[in-house]
Amino acid sequence: MRFPTSIVLVLTLTGAAAAHEVTAGDLVIGHPWSRATPATAKTGVGYLTVTNNGSEPDRLIGGSADVSAGFRLHTSKIVDGVARMRPLEGGLPIAPGETISLKPGATHVMLTGMKKPILEAEPFAGTLVFEKAGSVPVEFTVEGFGGRPAEASDSHLEKRQ
Amino acid sequence: MSPKTLRRTLWGAVVVLCLFVGATAGVTIMRASGQAPLPGEASSGIANIGGEFSLVDHEGRRREWRDFRGEPVALFFGFTNCPDICPTTLGELSVLLDDLGPQGDDLQVLLISGDPERDTPERLNEYLKSFDPQIVGLTGTEAEVDEAFSAFKAYRALVPLENGEYTVDHSAGVYLFDRDGSFYGTLDIHESPEVQRQKVERLLAS
Numbered sequence: 001m002r003f004p005t006s007i008v009l010v011l012t013l014t015g016a017a018a019a020h021e022v023t024a025g026d027l028v029i030g031h032p033w034s035r036a037t038p039a040t041a042k043t044g045v046g047y048l049t050v051t052n053n054g055s056e057p058d059r060l061i062g063g064s065a066d067v068s069a070g071f072r073l074h075t076s077k078i079v080d081g082v083a084r085m086r087p088l089e090g091g092l093p094i095a096p097g098e099t100i101s102l103k104p105g106a107t108h109v110m111l112t113g114m115k116k117p118i119l120e121a122e123p124f125a126g127t128l129v130f131e132k133a134g135s136v137p138v139e140f141t142v143e144g145f146g147g148r149p150a151e152a153s154d155s156h157l158e159k160r161q
Numbered sequence: 162m163s164p165k166t167l168r169r170t171l172w173g174a175v176v177v178l179c180l181f182v183g184a185t186a187g188v189t190i191m192r193a194s195g196q197a198p199l200p201g202e203a204s205s206g207i208a209n210i211g212g213e214f215s216l217v218d219h220e221g222r223r224r225e226w227r228d229f230r231g232e233p234v235a236l237f238f239g240f241t242n243c244p245d246i247c248p249t250t251l252g253e254l255s256v257l258l259d260d261l262g263p264q265g266d267d268l269q270v271l272l273i274s275g276d277p278e279r280d281t282p283e284r285l286n287e288y289l290k291s292f293d294p295q296i297v298g299l300t301g302t303e304a305e306v307d308e309a310f311s312a313f314k315a316y317r318a319l320v321p322l323e324n325g326e327y328t329v330d331h332s333a334g335v336y337l338f339d340r341d342g343s344f345y346g347t348l349d350i351h352e353s354p355e356v357q358r359q360k361v362e363r364l365l366a367s
Contacts (some may be wrong), residue, residue: 001250001260008306017200035248035252036291037248037286037291038241038288038289038290038291038292039287039291040241040284040287041241041287041288042241042242043242043243043244044244045244045245045248072323074171074244074245076245076246078246078333078334078350081316081332081333081334082316082330082331082332082333083243083246083330083331083332083333084330085243085244085328085330086320086328087245087322102248104249104350105245105246105249105350107350108244108245110244110245112245112326143250145248145251145252145255145291145292
């Protein structure tokens, strides 16, 4: 029963959804990705990881994306059963040896003022701005509506049209 | 009032106070236990979540809670300007419905908007085209949406953001109801898709 699904997933994982990373000095940016947005969506999202292999702390303070006018670091939390989203004041510190994750239901990039919809399998360009490493160009891959990052080993990678 | 009468009166007051405190505590405990069944646990009939609402769906039709009797319901709160949790939930439910196949056809999936000012029926219609067609979007006037949130004991607050924009704090998770409209349990964003699927399968089989 489970076998065919697993095989399909492995094929999916090694295909379009493969993880990518960008190195900028001591920082390794892991798999920037986004999710397709409905045509009328006013907001989009960005997720990624950053590993600091250096001996000095750095801080993710902002960025940009070519699909949107705005690029903001926000955090979502479910507290007492209530979903709350707030701007992340002061950026996101990355201590030496640490990996930070921007992921669904947690800290994420909120793209505002969409210039065009984010379409599945159509990557878009962006930059991440760090306090010390400066501006780093990245490419966001785009998952479908039920999309999860490539690292996830669950059925959410199956795409919807 | 003699000292004896005074003493009796005071003791009487203490007894009344104790009875009152005891009764209140009892009711509170019963309510608390009634409102917090274990995830996925079948309704014992105690939980009192869910109630009448009158809203407009994404196709402009007026819909009431009673219209959704007869088949199970998965209901959640959100808004279309939400970039993270709402599309995650909508996407997960779409994938879940896809996985369930024809078995999931009976499930009525409702999104009640917590942002009626921006989420007009037209806006919901456009937005929902990207997700499973079984998902019904509901909105209304501020008062109608407030009433619907109250009926489900759900929380909603508009919170200002940068540049005059705002976000909506809202109850998270997906509420499940059986064919009779009795509260059945919840789905949580942090659960694995397998657990969510098992819960929905159990609901559909109930």
